[in-house]
Amino acid sequence: MSIYERFKSKGPSGFGYGSTAEEVTGGLSLEGKTMLVTGCNSGLGKETLRVLALRGARVIGTARTFEKAHQACATVGGQTVALACDLSDPASVRACTASVVAVGIQLDAIICNAGIMGLPKLERAHGYELQFFTNHIGHFILVNGLLEQLSATGRVVMLSSAAHIQAAKGGIEFDNLDGSKGYGAWRQYGQSKFANILFAKELARRFTGTQRTANAVHPGIIKTNLARHNLGARIFYDIIGPILLKTVPQGAATQVYVATSPALVTVSGKYFADCNIAAPRADAEDPVTANTLWKISEQIAGTV
Numbered sequence: 587m588s589i590y591e592r593f594k595s596k597g598p599s600g601f602g603y604g605s606t607a608e609e610v611t612g613g614l615s616l617e618g619k620t621m622l623v624t625g626c627n628s629g630l631g632k633e634t635l636r637v638l639a640l641r642g643a644r645v646i647g648t649a650r651t652f653e654k655a656h657q658a659c660a661t662v663g664g665q666t667v668a669l670a671c672d673l674s675d676p677a678s679v680r681a682c683t684a685s686v687v688a689v690g691i692q693l694d695a696i697i698c699n700a701g702i703m704g705l706p707k708l709e710r711a712h713g714y715e716l717q718f719f720t721n722h723i724g725h726f727i728l729v730n731g732l733l734e735q736l737s738a739t740g741r742v743v744m745l746s747s748a749a750h751i752q753a754a755k756g757g758i759e760f761d762n763l764d765g766s767k768g769y770g771a772w773r774q775y776g777q778s779k780f781a782n783i784l785f786a787k788e789l790a791r792r793f794t795g796t797q798r799t800a801n802a803v804h805p806g807i808i809k810t811n812l813a814r815h816n817l818g819a820r821i822f823y824d825i826i827g828p829i830l831l832k833t834v835p836q837g838a839a840t841q842v843y844v845a846t847s848p849a850l851v852t853v854s855g856k857y858f859a860d861c862n863i864a865a866p867r868a869d870a871e872d873p874v875t876a877n878t879l880w881k882i883s884e885q886i887a888g889t890v
């Protein structure tokens with residue numbers, strides 16, 4: 587237990603900072619439900635895969651390669667299906683969505699969990715800054731490719747981060763999506779996580795009048811493989827570990843809660859932290875920016 591956890595009480599949902607994915611699904615049967623989670627081979631995605639399967643869901647676990655997804659699925663019990671989905675490679679994402687569409691599976695939740703963080707130097711995919719492309723555009727193509735498969739009450743859960751506050755003013759540098767006008771490891775990671783919030787917001791708006799929902803979550807701060815690209819982040823995690831860090835089961839709780847809780851049937855367009863509704867940076871709620879990002883993402887998706 588971290589020191590911080592001792593001072594944190596539960597929120598209105600009855601869950602909080604210290605809740606685990608198993609606790610937030612206690613007593614819940616997910617028999618008959620199918621849920622897809624990206625980045626299922628590591629950290630929060632792997633725990634999400636495990637707990638959803640434990641509760642009886644059929645879980646489609648995706649990873650950069652089929653081997654990684656297959657290995658992860660083999661380590662958890664229950665019903666799992668492994669698929670390759672490299673989010674920085676639109677062809678791989680489209681092959682993944684085509685596989686789901688081909689078998690006509692109805693999805694009760696899509697959990698966009700995979701992500702990269704804090705790349706020290708500017709890297710690009712298809713001409714776009716790699717964190718923006720992987721964390722946002724890859725998931726944009728995935729979710730849009732699966733919308734026909736999303737059940738009438740289906741949920742989309744976007745893994746954002748409190749680090750979205752590090753994005754530049756306004757959130758998205760629309761004139762710098764390739765990073766050529768300046769790059770900061772944390773500014774661009776923040777931008778990608780800001781985009782995850784805006785995407786959930788705009789998707790929720792598009793779901794208006796249906797029973798489908800879209801929400802974004804901050805999972806907490808958890809020592810996983812996420813810091814592997816950034817020495818500063820690894821040192822930060824080691825220093826703050828005993829004070830602030832959640833465990834992986836605690837870190838997976840918010841996304842699992844938002845994907846499954848019967849209490850959230852009509853809750854959409856929100857940002858969650860510690861299994862409760864929270865407030866993101868004010869400009870991350872801007873519907874105009876959310877709509878602009880959607881249109882630009884459509885254009886990008888149409889050219890890659």
Ligand SMILES: NC(=O)c1ccc[n+]([C@@H]2O[C@H](COP(=O)([O-])OP(=O)(O)OC[C@H]3O[C@@H](n4cnc5c(N)ncnc54)[C@H](OP(=O)(O)O)[C@@H]3O)[C@@H](O)[C@H]2O)c1
Pocket residue numbers: 624625626627628629630631649650654671672673674675698699700701702703720745746747748749804805806807808809810811812813
């Ligand atoms: N841990 C934290 O403190 C924290 C805080 C806030 C938000 N988050 C968010 O939580 C999510 C899960 O992170 P985590 O902490 O569990 O990190 P993690 O252990 O590094 O897991 C990230 C997952 O994303 C996958 N991934 C990376 N690039 C990919 C790509 N191009 N295509 C497909 N999959 C890719 C990774 O695959 P490989 O193993 O093949 O690289 C891995 O499965 C991320 O979206 C992250 O931004 C985490």
